Amino acid sequence: MNATGTQRSLARSELDWAPPEELTADAPTGAEALSYEVAGSKLRPRGLPVRVAYGVIDAATVCFIGALAYWVRFGVGHPFGPRGSLFGQVKAHPYIGFFLVYAALVVLGCASQDLYRTLRERRFLDESWMVAKAVSLATGLLVLFIFTSGTKEVSRLVVVSAGVMNVASLSGWRYFKRRMVVRRTMEGVGVRRALIVGAGRTGRALARWFEENRQLGYAVCGFLDARLSADQQILGTFNDLRRVALAHFADELFITVPSERELVKKLVGEARRLRLGLKVIPELYDGLGWRTSVHMMGGFPVMELHGEPIPRMGLAVKRMLDVVIAGAGLFVTAPLLAVLALLIRINSPGPAIYAAQRVGRKGNKFRCFKLRTMIADADAQKGPLRETNERDGPFFKMEDDPRVTRCGRWLRKLSLDELPQLWNVLRGEMSLVGPRPHPLDDYERYTVENLRRLDVKPGITGLWQVTARRDPSFETSMALDLEYIENWSLWLDLRILLKTLPEVLRASGR
Numbered sequence: 001m002n003a004t005g006t007q008r009s010l011a012r013s014e015l016d017w018a019p020p021e022e023l024t025a026d027a028p029t030g031a032e033a034l035s036y037e038v039a040g041s042k043l044r045p046r047g048l049p050v051r052v053a054y055g056v057i058d059a060a061t062v063c064f065i066g067a068l069a070y071w072v073r074f075g076v077g078h079p080f081g082p083r084g085s086l087f088g089q090v091k092a093h094p095y096i097g098f099f100l101v102y103a104a105l106v107v108l109g110c111a112s113q114d115l116y117r118t119l120r121e122r123r124f125l126d127e128s129w130m131v132a133k134a135v136s137l138a139t140g141l142l143v144l145f146i147f148t149s150g151t152k153e154v155s156r157l158v159v160v161s162a163g164v165m166n167v168a169s170l171s172g173w174r175y176f177k178r179r180m181v182v183r184r185t186m187e188g189v190g191v192r193r194a195l196i197v198g199a200g201r202t203g204r205a206l207a208r209w210f211e212e213n214r215q216l217g218y219a220v221c222g223f224l225d226a227r228l229s230a231d232q233q234i235l236g237t238f239n240d241l242r243r244v245a246l247a248h249f250a251d252e253l254f255i256t257v258p259s260e261r262e263l264v265k266k267l268v269g270e271a272r273r274l275r276l277g278l279k280v281i282p283e284l285y286d287g288l289g290w291r292t293s294v295h296m297m298g299g300f301p302v303m304e305l306h307g308e309p310i311p312r313m314g315l316a317v318k319r320m321l322d323v324v325i326a327g328a329g330l331f332v333t334a335p336l337l338a339v340l341a342l343l344i345r346i347n348s349p350g351p352a353i354y355a356a357q358r359v360g361r362k363g364n365k366f367r368c369f370k371l372r373t374m375i376a377d378a379d380a381q382k383g384p385l386r387e388t389n390e391r392d393g394p395f396f397k398m399e400d401d402p403r404v405t406r407c408g409r410w411l412r413k414l415s416l417d418e419l420p421q422l423w424n425v426l427r428g429e430m431s432l433v434g435p436r437p438h439p440l441d442d443y444e445r446y447t448v449e450n451l452r453r454l455d456v457k458p459g460i461t462g463l464w465q466v467t468a469r470r471d472p473s474f475e476t477s478m479a480l481d482l483e484y485i486e487n488w489s490l491w492l493d494l495r496i497l498l499k500t501l502p503e504v505l506r507a508s509g510r
Contacts, residue, residue: 070095358440
């Protein structure tokens, strides 16, 4: 069961659950009892017959709607006998079997959407949308089965029209059922008396929530707190649980002080002996955890206070574009690369391709390929030249670097030295657009804040290259890299790629 939020999950209807069984001699105690209770492993589903009844109603409704759709489609008489029509002799027997299968699929779809429990905080529109998803899935599966089986005796129009009517009918009877349940609750029928442990901010907020949402079926009878006060709503201390619960006929115990472990374990054991329903509200961190989602991870309840959604579809499209463009780019520029490699070898001794360790996404190291623009032992001379670095911060850059060859200067101006990096893009180590990859010695001089630029793959071009390429400030480069990361979109990548071409033609590289 997925909870939609801490507050909302606590406010769910109790039509579906009975209090836990009596604590026996063999039942766990202490820390084991807490885990036993919170996990709900011994909760007895009192609403199971009700859920089965809801499923039967859904199945009967689907079958009735199927008969109605058949009747409307093929005439107004003898809906389950042979009928003549403009389309030939139509028999009803195949429809009976298909609609029985359809009813089963709809029930399974509704069960997967958790539609057989009356959650009183769920809105009608939300529930109708869940019904639409369940019916659409069932209808799609049935149409697919009819299509693949090759049967021509069942009209797809009948199935589709039945699907549309099922959405309306299943949503409609749920609306009236919900109205009836809420009306009975507002009249005091089935209301459960809640005793809240902890009269602090969280406990008071929970009490206000119950008071403002009476349709949820809870009436707060008071609080238990660490010490008594003049507040009449505080009925006793934590040690008075048994007396207060019996005196005020409490049905549910809500613990809002979960950090006090020994106290919670003691209250859990007492609540089990009193046959009280018990719920523990997770630590809300002064309100930061309110209305956050709670889900299970390996059997542990996890409350996510903040999360950045990963645009998986966008990243997949970005990767696809990288592969297509990089592959095409390597194929088209292969003759040019061969000519440039020959010129480099003629201009200065050493290999035409320069491969050096660079730092990529999440600090992963990879061999970055470039056309060599410096003398062969350029890396060995970098240390002494750092005193003349023209960039603030860890990134090393010089306007007139003595290590750059004559051929290398115009390769850099036209950015042709970066063409071999298309191979890094094809291998998945780089992307077409992203922060530039830095050498290891620059990476070792990063501050903690600088590491944020490694949250994404490095790129051949980026926001800095098309907006502030002549700016020597490392802070400017870092700010633009972070701006790109925080505002990434496929449209932003496209804009950067389109702006890169004029920069290359302008020969603004360094």
